[in-house]
Amino acid sequence: xxxxxxxxxxxxxxxxxxxxxxxxxxxxxxxxxxxxxxxxxxxxxxxxxxxxxxxxxxxxxxxxxxxxxxxxxxxxxxxxxxxxxxxxxxxxxxxxxxxxxxxxxxxxxxxxxxxxxxxxxxxxxxxxxxxxxxxxxxxxxxxxxxxxxxxxxxxxxxxxxxxxxxxxxxxxxxxxxxxxxxxxxxxxxxxxxxxxxxxxxxxxxxxxxxxxxxxxxxxxxxxxxxxxxxxxxxxxxxxxxxxxxxxxxxxxxxxxxxxxxxxxxxxxxxxxxxxxxxxxxxxxxxxxxxxxxxxxxxxxxxxxxxxxxxxxxxxxxxxxxxxxxxxxxxxxxxxxxxxxxxxxxxxxxxxxxxxxxxxxxxxxxxxxxxxxxxxxxxxxxxxxxxxxxxxxxxxxxxxxxxxxxxxxxxxxxxxxxxxxxxxxxxxxxxxxxxxxxxxxxxxxxxxxxxxxxxxxxxxxxxxxxxxxxxxxxxxxxxxxxxxxxxxxxxxxxxxxxxxxxxxxxxxxxxxxxxxxxxxxxxxxxxxxxxxxxxxxxxxxxxxxxxxxxxxxxxxxxxxxxxxxxxxxxxxxxxxxxxxxxxxxxxxxxxxxxxxxxxxxxxxxxxxxxxxxxxxxxxxxxxxxxxxxxxxxxxxxxxxxxxxxxxxxxxxxxxxxxxxxxxxxxxxxxxxxxxxxxxxxxx
Ligand code: ADP
Ligand code: MG
Numbered sequence: 001x002x003x004x005x006x007x008x009x010x011x012x013x014x015x016x017x018x019x020x021x022x023x024x025x026x027x028x029x030x031x032x033x034x035x036x037x038x039x040x041x042x043x044x045x046x047x048x049x050x051x052x053x054x055x056x057x058x059x060x061x062x063x064x065x066x067x068x069x070x071x072x073x074x075x076x077x078x079x080x081x082x083x084x085x086x087x088x089x090x091x092x093x094x095x096x097x098x099x100x101x102x103x104x105x106x107x108x109x110x111x112x113x114x115x116x117x118x119x120x121x122x123x124x125x126x127x128x129x130x131x132x133x134x135x136x137x138x139x140x141x142x143x144x145x146x147x148x149x150x151x152x153x154x155x156x157x158x159x160x161x162x163x164x165x166x167x168x169x170x171x172x173x174x175x176x177x178x179x180x181x182x183x184x185x186x187x188x189x190x191x192x193x194x195x196x197x198x199x200x201x202x203x204x205x206x207x208x209x210x211x212x213x214x215x216x217x218x219x220x221x222x223x224x225x226x227x228x229x230x231x232x233x234x235x236x237x238x239x240x241x242x243x244x245x246x247x248x249x250x251x252x253x254x255x256x257x258x259x260x261x262x263x264x265x266x267x268x269x270x271x272x273x274x275x276x277x278x279x280x281x282x283x284x285x286x287x288x289x290x291x292x293x294x295x296x297x298x299x300x301x302x303x304x305x306x307x308x309x310x311x312x313x314x315x316x317x318x319x320x321x322x323x324x325x326x327x328x329x330x331x332x333x334x335x336x337x338x339x340x341x342x343x344x345x346x347x348x349x350x351x352x353x354x355x356x357x358x359x360x361x362x363x364x365x366x367x368x369x370x371x372x373x374x375x376x377x378x379x380x381x382x383x384x385x386x387x388x389x390x391x392x393x394x395x396x397x398x399x400x401x402x403x404x405x406x407x408x409x410x411x412x413x414x415x416x417x418x419x420x421x422x423x424x425x426x427x428x429x430x431x432x433x434x435x436x437x438x439x440x441x442x443x444x445x446x447x448x449x450x451x452x453x454x455x456x457x458x459x460x461x462x463x464x465x466x467x468x469x470x471x472x473x474x475x476x477x478x479x480x481x482x483x484x485x486x487x488x489x490x491x492x493x494x495x496x497x498x499x500x501x502x503x504x505x506x507x508x509x510x511x512x513x514x515x516x517x518x519x520x521x522x523x524x525x526x527x528x529x530x531x532x533x534x535x536x537x538x539x540x541x542x543x544x545x546x547x548x549x550x551x552x553x554x555x556x557x558x559x560x561x562x563x564x565x566x567x568x569x570x571x572x573x574x575x576x577x578x579x580x581x582x583x584x585x586x587x588x589x590x591x592x593x594x595x596x597x598x599x600x601x602x603x604x605x606x607x608x609x610x611x612x613x614x615x616x617x618x619x620x621x622x623x624x625x626x627x628x629x630x631x632x633x634x635x636x637x638x639x640x641x642x643x644x645x646x647x648x649x650x651x652x653x654x655x656x657x658x659x660x661x662x663x664x665x666x667x668x669x670x671x672x673x674x675x676x677x678x679x680x681x682x
Pocket of ligand 2 (some may be wrong): 291
């Protein structure tokens, strides 16, 4: 019996050239091949009579060839082979394009099983390019459920089917990793059977069952991994903080914290006293005031002699956090430093020295803070802003920093509960479900191009009132093909033609870090009236004086992303507005965008987004920090996800499976998954 680790070249028909094609699909070993699951199936089990064939419904039928196939040369590169077949219910004309095989194999008077789709034209009904085989041989391309594989150039589905069939016949199967009680409870096929059935199902129902097992397994491994991470962190020790008086901090604030902010801070303080590393997510809609919660935590850590690393997803945001926290914390005796990639080596070195000596209590920067060479004196707290870009692998890497710092992640992406379980299975959650007082919802409108003069007039009016406007475009540079607005060209048009008397500036991701900061800073100081930008401003940027956001070609964005963008206005006292423009007339798209006009509730928008587009789009998997699932499609498999989540939590909690034969294999798989994620996630 062959081993899973054997190369596929031990299979008949796979030489160097074939192996190279398979390698393009990342298939090198028998295990890779066996784990190359079909992306779908064709049900070719239906065997009917010619009389029962219906147009556009593919089926198999058994028929006798009624004449000798005739091939005519139509033009260069096009040969047509025609033949007639019949059973006791009728006759059918079959046509083959460029098929020497059909011309040579089909014999007058012989019987075959055909599979194909009946189509009709002016000349009557017939079938083009049906597959056929002898009724005496076992069905390979007819009378079966045919797996359809992801392919690559030069590699046909048939070639993959043949390779997989051989592999299944000679190779051991991957080990079982799901504990038996779990399988029984959730009606999950055993591994051995599932790996066979997923490639060679007898019915579509069987195929579905095998697929379910693989999805379940994938989710189970992932969420068991999260549970283990959680258990692992719970077992670690870190000194309990004793200095817990936040009154000086509260008195320094220009406002009172909301009830929700207070609750979150209290939960964090409770974590700080526990003696194990905190692992907490603060989830709150845009504008709910997460920064102050982070500031309270950093203040507390600082008072206990511990350093805080505050990581933002972009330099602009880091810069902003630095500016607002400095005002607040330095008078309270907590020193702050900013460390970003665009600083000069000399600046960086000086700041790193202050971090290493412990002089800097709070360090604000991007995620590079954790990966680069920065040495902390005594890192006590890591805060990650906009958590969805701070994935599971980064979380698991934290403790590798040589310490066991508390972890606080903050997310403005309201995530439907099911997905939250998957992404944050290893975290405790505090929810900011209350907005600071005096916030009015942002009025949102969806308009077409005919409204352009009114949009421009409205921008002008807001500026005359002393406010500022964002104009967001879906791309940086003009893209004729797509016909979408590009930030740079649009900024030029606005500046030169539409608002020659206003101060228009431009911000996009291709600008240098320092340049971006300069532009953003100037806008925040009120030195520009209109900021034309790409989605670089999506996360966190805080300019309370901005009251209008115009989003061009809004159909190019996801709902949740639009909601994030809209959250950039309505942060001050004045009434704010959001205008979505689109050329799109697709009723579904318009309905999607209208959902945004109806509500300001991020959670409801997220649910809507999930329903309409599925979580794959919801936050591209690269951003979500989730590993790429092989079989599971989050949009369709939420039920299975919930089951697997429940099962893995039970399993880890009960610890009943500690010595089971599956436990070892499961642990190995978890290790592989997280290893793989580390490699692929930014
Ligand atoms: P987000 O949750 O989106 O990160 P921020 O922390 O940036 O929100 O806060 C948004 C705005 O609300 C900021 O200008 C901040 O100063 C202000 N803010 C935060 N908390 C309160 C509060 N309790 N009362 C009044 N304003 C607040
Ligand atoms: Mg924020």
